[in-house]
Amino acid sequence: MSEVEQVPAESPFHSRLPIGERLDASALTEGLPWAFDEISMRPLEPMLVPEKPRGGETDRAQCGACTPSANTIWHDDLWQVGMRSELSGLPFMAWVSPRGHWLLEDAPIEVLAELGPLMQRISEAVKSIPGVARCHFGRWNDGSAHLHMWALARPAGMMQARGAALAFWDDILPPLPQEMADEHARIVAEALAAGGGEAFPHR
Ligand SMILES: [Zn+2]
Incomplete structure (x- = not known):
């Protein structure tokens, strides 16, 4: 069975996102007595649809x-x-x-x-x-x-x-x-x- 082709999700929300860029994670390390000392985010990946089925979704x-x-x-x-x-x-x-x-x-x-x-x-x-x-x-x-x-x-x-x-x-x-x-x-x-x-x- 061939997989469904995924394409980038389209919406006003998605269209303004810097896909491929590495975003600043300092919001997770500043302010509250928080868990993280240092965090580096992975580059923002393309957001593809349709998403793969979840467990129990198709069977x-x-x-x-x-x-x-x-x-x-x-x-x-x-x-x-x-x-x-x-x-x-x-x-x-x-x-x-x-x-x-x-x-x-x-x-x-x-x-x-x-x-x-x-x-x-x-x-x-x-x-x-x-x-x-x-x-x-x-x-x-x-x-x-x-x-x-x-x-x-x-x-x-x-x-x-x-x-x-x-x-x-x-x-x-x-x-x-x-x-x-x-x-x-x-x-x-x-x-x-x-x-x-x-x-x-x-x-
Ligand atoms: Zn169930």
Whole structure:
């Protein structure tokens, strides 16, 4: 099968961008007590469309979020929470997704309506892990098409991980020992199950 030909994206936004130039990254290193001492950006690459399909976008049988996994730490009738296979450098990091194959664009209102209360429960559960100050949520959806968010725990006192910088520290802090990762997953799973649903449904 031949690949779809990609062409540069066209919009008023794109037309003013200095493609090929290396842009100043000092906004990431100045001001706040931030994470970065020195950063050099790669030259701005051409922005080509159509983009390549995301996981599960063209073949739902290949969708990881639809496949029951031992990494799922909790689920109820509509939503599920699970860990990545790789160990995180953060005290806790998990994906949150509907059990059905929904995109944000087509998810039924009854599924979406459960997300707010679930985010509150997840945040409280994650903050009960020793050494955790806050639970942040990210929704990027560039890897898998299946609607998913990320719940990330910010370590107490770690002002260098404020805001979006937290997602970078995940790969930089030393990975948790397996035993500690399992214990933190257990704390969150049991706290969630106390409010409904089931902990470790596929184990
Ligand atoms: Zn799916």
